[in-house]
Amino acid sequence: MWLTRLVSVPDVDLADLAGWNDEAVKAAEELVAKAPPIDKYIASKVLAERAFWDALANDEVAFEGVSVLPGVILGPARNYSETGQPQGSQALILGLLAPGASEDALKADFNIVDVRDVATATVAALRIPEAAGERIILSAHRVLGADIANVGNRHYPEVGLNTGSPAILEDRANGRRFDGSKAQKVLGIQWLPWEETLKDTVLDVMPKLVAAKD
Secondary structure (H helix, E strand, O other): OEEOOOOOOOOOOOOOOOOOOHHHHHHHHHHHHHOOHHHHHHHHHHHHHHHHHHHHHOOOOOOOOOEEEEOEEEOOOOOEOOOOOEOHHHHHHHHHHOOOOOHHHHHOEEEEEEHHHHHHHHHHHHHOHHHOOOEEEEOOEEEEHHHHHHHHHHHOHHHOOOOOOHHHHHHOOOOOOOOOHHHHHHHOOOOOOHHHHHHHHHHHHHHHHHHHHO
8 A cells, every 4th residue: 555645736636536746746857956845745755656556557566556645634743853843744734823823824725634534544445445456535624724723722822823814714615625535435434523633733732832932
């Protein structure tokens, strides 16, 4: 099984998983060391997954394969630096859990999946025969930066997070969404509510941020 982060560009078709982010690969190959870190990261994911499927197609391995592609993984965090700072996906939202988040940051959207759903889906992908040969998106909900800040402010009002104007949240139903319906159909996944995912993320991350500030 191949587990990789789902990172896309606007022209990639995520409805049927036929698209690949070759633009990032091209940028990384052309600029090499000068390529933006995010392009290098994305290119590594694209090339690694292609190599995985090529190995299966060329009978280089004696097993079936499935590719599990999660969006931004949130939920209870276990990945911290030596100084106690959250890493990985949790690091993407640190600016929203500190006073002074910008309006642009609060309008930013995230296609999220709970880490517990990722674990459940990973085990299911190994056990369910129908998953063989599939590329399966794990993306449960689209949330905005303001959603994250609001949850943080609700549980830690003393921090004084900027949650922006209420009008920002009206955009939650719009915008680009990754289609996670195949995970529900093939793997039988029932996504945890986004409110629970954000709450558990905040309750895990915020105490460390507050302690580091003190």
